[in-house]
Amino acid sequence: MHSCYADPLQLHYCLLVQGDGNIELIKMKGSMSKDAIFSLIKQEESRQIAKIGLIPSENNTSPEVSQVLSTCLSNKYAEGYPFRRYYEGNQIVDKIEQLAIDRVKKLFKLPYVNVQPYSGSPANMAIYFALMKPGETLMGLKLTMGGHLTHGHPEVTASGRFYNSVQYGVKPDARIDFAEVRTLAKKHRPKVIVAGNTAYPFVLEFDKFREIADEVGAWLVADISHVTGLVIGNEHPSPVPHADVIMSTTHKTFRGPRGAMIMVTDRGLHKDPKLGQKIDSAIIPGLQGGPHNATTAGIAIAAEEASRSEFNKYARQIRTNADALAKSLLSRGLSLVGGGTQTHLMVIDLSTIKPGLGTQVAYALDVAGIYANRNTVPTEPMSPFYPSGLRIGTPLVTTRGMQTQEMEQIADWITQVVEHVQGEELPSSKKERESYLVNFKAKADQDKKLLKLSKEVKELASEFPLFRW
Numbered sequence: 001m002h003s004c005y006a007d008p009l010q011l012h013y014c015l016l017v018q019g020d021g022n023i024e025l026i027k028m029k030g031s032m033s034k035d036a037i038f039s040l041i042k043q044e045e046s047r048q049i050a051k052i053g054l055i056p057s058e059n060n061t062s063p064e065v066s067q068v069l070s071t072c073l074s075n076k077y078a079e080g081y082p083f084r085r086y087y088e089g090n091q092i093v094d095k096i097e098q099l100a101i102d103r104v105k106k107l108f109k110l111p112y113v114n115v116q117p118y119s120g121s122p123a124n125m126a127i128y129f130a131l132m133k134p135g136e137t138l139m140g141l142k143l144t145m146g147g148h149l150t151h152g153h154p155e156v157t158a159s160g161r162f163y164n165s166v167q168y169g170v171k172p173d174a175r176i177d178f179a180e181v182r183t184l185a186k187k188h189r190p191k192v193i194v195a196g197n198t199a200y201p202f203v204l205e206f207d208k209f210r211e212i213a214d215e216v217g218a219w220l221v222a223d224i225s226h227v228t229g230l231v232i233g234n235e236h237p238s239p240v241p242h243a244d245v246i247m248s249t250t251h252k253t254f255r256g257p258r259g260a261m262i263m264v265t266d267r268g269l270h271k272d273p274k275l276g277q278k279i280d281s282a283i284i285p286g287l288q289g290g291p292h293n294a295t296t297a298g299i300a301i302a303a304e305e306a307s308r309s310e311f312n313k314y315a316r317q318i319r320t321n322a323d324a325l326a327k328s329l330l331s332r333g334l335s336l337v338g339g340g341t342q343t344h345l346m347v348i349d350l351s352t353i354k355p356g357l358g359t360q361v362a363y364a365l366d367v368a369g370i371y372a373n374r375n376t377v378p379t380e381p382m383s384p385f386y387p388s389g390l391r392i393g394t395p396l397v398t399t400r401g402m403q404t405q406e407m408e409q410i411a412d413w414i415t416q417v418v419e420h421v422q423g424e425e426l427p428s429s430k431k432e433r434e435s436y437l438v439n440f441k442a443k444a445d446q447d448k449k450l451l452k453l454s455k456e457v458k459e460l461a462s463e464f465p466l467f468r469w
């Protein structure tokens with residue numbers, strides 16, 4: 001026997017690699033499986049199976065990606081880069097990281113890749129660190145209109161504090177206001193313009209961003225965290241011909257482990273041949289220490305999976321399901337921000353029913369077995385804490401094998417829940433809101449209608465495995 005790995009999806013089992021290289025699955029004995037943590041993981045697994053996940057930034061990994069995450073690779077320190085490490089003993093880890101880099105390069109047809117960022121937020125900070133000095137100007141989409149915190153959200157974030165953050169928004173039709181992007185860019189001469197989205201349901205028009213970036217001499221950074229899988233599957237415009245630097249988390253539509261990758265395009269390298277090295281140095285020693293080698297291996301596996309023709313079908317189905325879900329919700333009288341979606345996600349606009357209803361709807365839906373997240377709408381009348389929208393998306397349900405008929409059913413359940421709680425009134429004073437919400441949640445936990453729905457949801461969800469090709 002060489003190694004024993006706990007398989008996170010089969011907690012009572014263990015993979016044994018025999019001396020002859022054969023792998024055997026055996027039942028686990030001993031105290032490890034009795035640890036309270038294992039029982040809690042099992043409960044989380046049951047929750048994921050019984051419920052329907054609509055959070056557009058979440059996804060389920062293949063059993064192979066899950067397996068490598070619990071291997072001996074996390075025992076090793078590998079500060080530095082392949083074949084140039086500060087620690088000895090990295091002969092194998094070097095090959096693993098190089099394979100991950102080569103696969104991602106091939107997938108996107110790009111000359112430079114770094115797979116070490118711990119996650120999307122440090123990856124964005126590393127890009128800024130490589131491209132700007134503190135105090136220089138960064139332009140990104142407003143958080144309330146679909147951008148991400150790390151795109152320069154003012155005051156409370158590092159990106160908003162260390163750089164002079166200028167934020168652009170969307171037009172009344174909820175599409176990015178390129179006239180505003182251009183005016184702001186000409187006025188503030190940003191060093192970096194970020195084109196990226198977290199709750200923006202339409203495609204990112206990288207060609208338009210490029211034009212403006214060229215007019216003011218800015219770097220164009222494409223944060224495709226949400227849409228990587230769609231880009232790979234040709235369901236979303238590619239940033240490769242337009243951006244200088246591309247960042248993506250690896251755990252969303254890419255369907256890999258929690259992590260991120262930074263890529264530099266030919267265009268970026270043409271502008272600055274040292275750009276790759278600058279990104280490498282921004283990661284280590286700039287921001288991070290040793291890479292998470294098990295995650296690196298997971299990225300390598302996910303990149304191989306994303307190169308298969310089945311992955312293109314997966315991307316297509318995400319879009320088909322998103323269109324079906326949007327159509328079904330609209331036909332039941334709900335409003336969507338911008339009237340629909342061109343991607344994997346959409347935001348239900350509850351402000352037309354009652355401002356601030358996102359909190360109650362999200363909680364009640366979870367009791368009914370469907371989890372999503374409350375979100376601001378572009379014309380938010382309340383606040384990010386009590387927003388008027390609900391963000392939903394189809395990557396996870398598509399991974400489980402759900403199709404348009406299930407989207408129709410899910411839309412029906414969502415509508416029933418919205419109608420069930422639409423009479424709720426959020427008190428205007430902050431103090432009253434807190435006690436109101438405690439009572440609302442206690443009431444929802446016992447609500448007969450929501451509990452009945454949760455049984456129906458469980459019945460459907462349990463028919464679908466967590467991961468299916």
Ligand SMILES: Cc1ncc(COP(=O)(O)O)c(C=O)c1O
Nearest residue numbers: 057119120121148196197198225
């Ligand atoms: C567009 C975008 N960029 C960056 C991030 C940050 O990623 P992480 O949560 O892995 O730090 C997110 C996360 O949701 C995102 O949506």
